[in-house]
Amino acid sequence: MRRVYTSDNVTKAWHIRNVLEQHDIQAVVKNEQLYSVAGEVPITECMPEVWVGDLFFARADQIIRDIENSAEPEGQDWICNSCKEVNAGSFGLCWNCQASAD
Ligand SMILES: [Zn+2]
Structure with missing residues (x-):
């Protein structure tokens, strides 16, 4: 899996995940709590992250760009x-x- 998005905001990370799932891209939010998933990421990294499978990375990255762009007036x-x-x-x-x- 690859990290496709990092946010300082758990709600936004979940929003990204939900939109990706609407596009049939399985995504997981990591670091939503202040401790890491055991052994997978260093304990010091506590920013919420969205991860997707390698095959979906390019598409997920594009979708996230579209989300960020559409947020601008x-x-x-x-x-x-x-x-x-x-x-x-x-x-x-x-x-x-x-x-x-x-
Ligand atoms: Zn014209």
Whole structure:
């Protein structure tokens, strides 16, 4: 297994885990209590962590990035499919030709 996420917040770690499970990725939260899982991690590391199987790491990492990005009020700039103009992430429609962001 690999660690895909570390948080200082147990609630957030569990949120990440739940979202991953919704994507059929088995994930476990470690260090949710202030003692470590016996022998698996050093006792000094008590930040909550989310771990996934190696095969799922890349996908889980991407999903977590999406979660973190969507937490920001303004998303990333996007390029209009119709006229190729660059639009701010907060725009739902292209400023130039009114095409949908989707
Ligand atoms: Zn456009």
